[in-house]
Amino acid sequence: MNIAPSVLIVDASRERREVLRFLLERRGAKTLEAARPEDAIRLAREEHPDLIVFDAESDDSGSGDPSNDLREIADGNHTPIVILGKVRQLRNHFSAEQIVAKPYHYGPLIRKINSLLAAA
Amino acid sequence: MPSLFVIQGRDQGTRFQLDGATVTLGRGTSNAVQLHDTEVSREHAEFRKRGQAFVIRDLDSSNGTFVNGRQIKEQELASGDQLQLGRTLLLFTGVTEGRVEDLADKINIVTHQEEEDGSRIVHSMHQSEGSEILSMPPDNETSSPWLARARSNLQIMYRTALAVSHTLDIDQLLARIMEMIFEWVDADRGCIMLKEMETGVLVPKVRRHRSGLHSEERITISQTILDYVVDRNEGVLTSNARDDDRFDAAKSILRMGIREAICVPMQGRYDVVGVIYIDTSLTPQRMLQQGSVNKFNQEHLKLMIAIAHQAALAIEDTTYYKQMVQAERLAAIGQTIASLSHHIKNILQGVRGGSYLIEMGIKDHAKAIAADKVDVGSAEKAVSIMRKGWGIVEKNQERISTLVMDMLTFSKEREPVPEASNLNELVSDIVELMKARASEENVELIWLPAPTMPMLMFDPEAMHRAVLNIITNAIDACHDHNGGRVEVSTQHSQAEKMARVAIVDNGSGIEPDDLDKIFAVFVSRKGGRGTGLGLPVSQKILEEHNGRIRVESTMGEGSRFTMEFPAISPQPSSSGTMPAVRGSTNIEAVPADSSHG
Numbered sequence A: 001m002n003i004a005p006s007v008l009i010v011d012a013s014r015e016r017r018e019v020l021r022f023l024l025e026r027r028g029a030k031t032l033e034a035a036r037p038e039d040a041i042r043l044a045r046e047e048h049p050d051l052i053v054f055d056a057e058s059d060d061s062g063s064g065d066p067s068n069d070l071r072e073i074a075d076g077n078h079t080p081i082v083i084l085g086k087v088r089q090l091r092n093h094f095s096a097e098q099i100v101a102k103p104y105h106y107g108p109l110i111r112k113i114n115s116l117l118a119a120a
Numbered sequence B: 001m002p003s004l005f006v007i008q009g010r011d012q013g014t015r016f017q018l019d020g021a022t023v024t025l026g027r028g029t030s031n032a033v034q035l036h037d038t039e040v041s042r043e044h045a046e047f048r049k050r051g052q053a054f055v056i057r058d059l060d061s062s063n064g065t066f067v068n069g070r071q072i073k074e075q076e077l078a079s080g081d082q083l084q085l086g087r088t089l090l091l092f093t094g095v096t097e098g099r100v101e102d103l104a105d106k107i108n109i110v111t112h113q114e115e116e117d118g119s120r121i122v123h124s125m126h127q128s129e130g131s132e133i134l135s136m137p138p139d140n141e142t143s144s145p146w147l148a149r150a151r152s153n154l155q156i157m158y159r160t161a162l163a164v165s166h167t168l169d170i171d172q173l174l175a176r177i178m179e180m181i182f183e184w185v186d187a188d189r190g191c192i193m194l195k196e197m198e199t200g201v202l203v204p205k206v207r208r209h210r211s212g213l214h215s216e217e218r219i220t221i222s223q224t225i226l227d228y229v230v231d232r233n234e235g236v237l238t239s240n241a242r243d244d245d246r247f248d249a250a251k252s253i254l255r256m257g258i259r260e261a262i263c264v265p266m267q268g269r270y271d272v273v274g275v276i277y278i279d280t281s282l283t284p285q286r287m288l289q290q291g292s293v294n295k296f297n298q299e300h301l302k303l304m305i306a307i308a309h310q311a312a313l314a315i316e317d318t319t320y321y322k323q324m325v326q327a328e329r330l331a332a333i334g335q336t337i338a339s340l341s342h343h344i345k346n347i348l349q350g351v352r353g354g355s356y357l358i359e360m361g362i363k364d365h366a367k368a369i370a371a372d373k374v375d376v377g378s379a380e381k382a383v384s385i386m387r388k389g390w391g392i393v394e395k396n397q398e399r400i401s402t403l404v405m406d407m408l409t410f411s412k413e414r415e416p417v418p419e420a421s422n423l424n425e426l427v428s429d430i431v432e433l434m435k436a437r438a439s440e441e442n443v444e445l446i447w448l449p450a451p452t453m454p455m456l457m458f459d460p461e462a463m464h465r466a467v468l469n470i471i472t473n474a475i476d477a478c479h480d481h482n483g484g485r486v487e488v489s490t491q492h493s494q495a496e497k498m499a500r501v502a503i504v505d506n507g508s509g510i511e512p513d514d515l516d517k518i519f520a521v522f523v524s525r526k527g528g529r530g531t532g533l534g535l536p537v538s539q540k541i542l543e544e545h546n547g548r549i550r551v552e553s554t555m556g557e558g559s560r561f562t563m564e565f566p567a568i569s570p571q572p573s574s575s576g577t578m579p580a581v582r583g584s585t586n587i588e589a590v591p592a593d594s595s596h597g
Helices: A014-026 A037-047 A066-077 A106-119 B127-134 B144-164 B170-184 B223-232 B249-256 B284-290 B298-370 B376-411 B423-440 B460-477 B534-544 B575-581
Strands: A006-010 A030-034 A051-055 A081-084 B003-008 B015-017 B022-026 B045-050 B053-058 B065-067 B070-072 B074-077 B082-085 B088-093 B107-110 B120-126 B189-195 B202-209 B219-222 B234-239 B258-267 B272-282 B419-421 B443-448 B456-458 B484-493 B498-505 B548-554 B558-566
Touching: A006 A014, A006 A037, A014 A030, A014 A106, A014 B298, A014 B376, A030 A037, A037 A051, A037 A066, A051 A066, A051 A106, A066 A081, A081 A106, A106 B298, B003 B144, B053 B065, B120 B223, B120 B298, B144 B170, B144 B298, B170 B189, B170 B202, B170 B272, B170 B298, B189 B219, B202 B272, B219 B223, B219 B272, B223 B234, B223 B258, B223 B272, B234 B298, B258 B298, B272 B298, B298 B376, B376 B460, B376 B534, B419 B423, B419 B460, B423 B443, B423 B460, B423 B484, B423 B498, B443 B460, B456 B460, B460 B484, B460 B498, B460 B534, B460 B558, B534 B548, B534 B558
Parallel strands: A006 A030, A006 A051, A051 A081, B107 B219, B443 B484
Antiparallel strands: B003 B015, B003 B088, B022 B045, B045 B053, B053 B074, B065 B070, B065 B082, B082 B088, B120 B234, B189 B202, B189 B272, B234 B258, B258 B272, B419 B456, B484 B498, B498 B558, B548 B558
16 A cells, blocks of 8 residues: 555544554554544545544434434445444444444454455 | 321311320310310320330220220220221321231132132122112112111221322231221121232232131132132122032031132222132021021122222222332433443543553563664653553543542432631642643633632532532533633632632533533533533532532533532631641640630
């Protein structure tokens, strides 16, 4: 891969975004960050990231479930998406590979991201 | 507590609690139980506690005191006893006695095959027909005896309704019903069985024998009859007197006597909740005496059905009430657990993130050592990763500690431990503590202490938590705002005798609709960051200090939280000032009334 892949991290927790950013940058990826799903949708449209990591449990203030909107964009762009949390609610809308239960371990998550980026 | 309930008379519907060792009853105003009845003497009777029991004693009243229709001088009372004083009729309810007897041993339910009793159904009556007890008499019986009976039945029903509507204790209620039935129906033995919710099995709850009969005697009830009553929802009158051709009825009756029984379903609003069973035996001698072989008739059956219906309604009410309370409790516990799990999960996620970074740092360092490439640059890099990870772990450790402390504060019924403390110092410490968090969120934290702040009595530990939670919220409200600013100030008003801590933010503000919800437990508008415990905990602490939290908020402009509580100055002699002089070697020399501050 010539250019560094870009990963959009969507998580309300700055701390978790920071950890993931650090780990992804370590392996040579560029990161985009969004705390809110609205910003994430905008970023996904404009920046066409190679992968989206979305923490579905961190934002429960908004109405409705933004994960479907985000997936539509991801599907339109042929961007793989990894959903963190809400396994039970989202099981019907996402494949088992796309969902990671919380609390997750970082090792397996990073491996999953790596393999998705390699396949893309 | 034992009580008296007025069934009849001018005070009808009044309940008197018998509180104290001696309670007097009479027309005079000095009596704890004052009856507005001209036929009651000024000082009519008194109740005295004797051990666990209550005793009524007549105080030489003009018209006397009657217990269950019998005039008495002094009498120990049992639950369900009826007292007649003048024109007033009262129902006595004692304390609930522990029921130790295992009724399952005392009452046999026999299946069809082993029925030794040979009882069969003489009459059956649908549950709904029980209400006909008050209906028009048959044409040939319009004379006054019917009217008298109807009136007496009406009274029985009225008293049953009263009796069952005043208790939430099912065992007590059943015992009272059984007692009333024995008063009105000439039965020898009786029992009430309730259907167990889960299994549908009838379980004996109360049994009673007419006094004089051996109480160790077992009651045998036919399963066939019970099934019939429950399945068909019909009350039955059975007799083992056989008018069957195959038996010589007279001979059998003369040898064994006759056993008659009434068994009625307890039909509630929704279901049959149990059965009431009574029976009686007629010895050959008594049969000869009264010249009849029947003691129970259809009138009894009707009455029993009506009584059972009343009892069933009361039991259903009690059961559903208990279930409702239980369901609500379970729902609340479920919500609590779900909410706590969510927070703990997030904290755990943070810890995992932090420790993964530390692990990375260690791995990097180990790799460098293995490759023999340890230099200052790589070592510093490894340490900086570990430091970053460690910072995250520590922060989450702080979070779990806050969560646990808030849970403890919220769940414990604790009295504040007031100590002479300085509110300015306390708030100043918190502001200092929160500075790092505020700058991390790009929020300016401003501290404006009151120019004068005397020592006040409050629980410093609790107040610390209360103020900390509100400042945390204020900083979070400014999260993601440019130029976020939180102003913390204290105030002491000598005139109002109030101390205040005001926390003003220029954050997002609170929706007007949410304003009255913010103090509800587990309601958080902070997404994943709030536990929903902070404000309720602060409010609880302020309330424990006889204070309150006032909230003013404008959407988009910010909120002002004012915590205020009565400013109580320490008494010079109170223990609150003791820590100031503790440790002083000449503590003995300090006069108790001298002022230290």
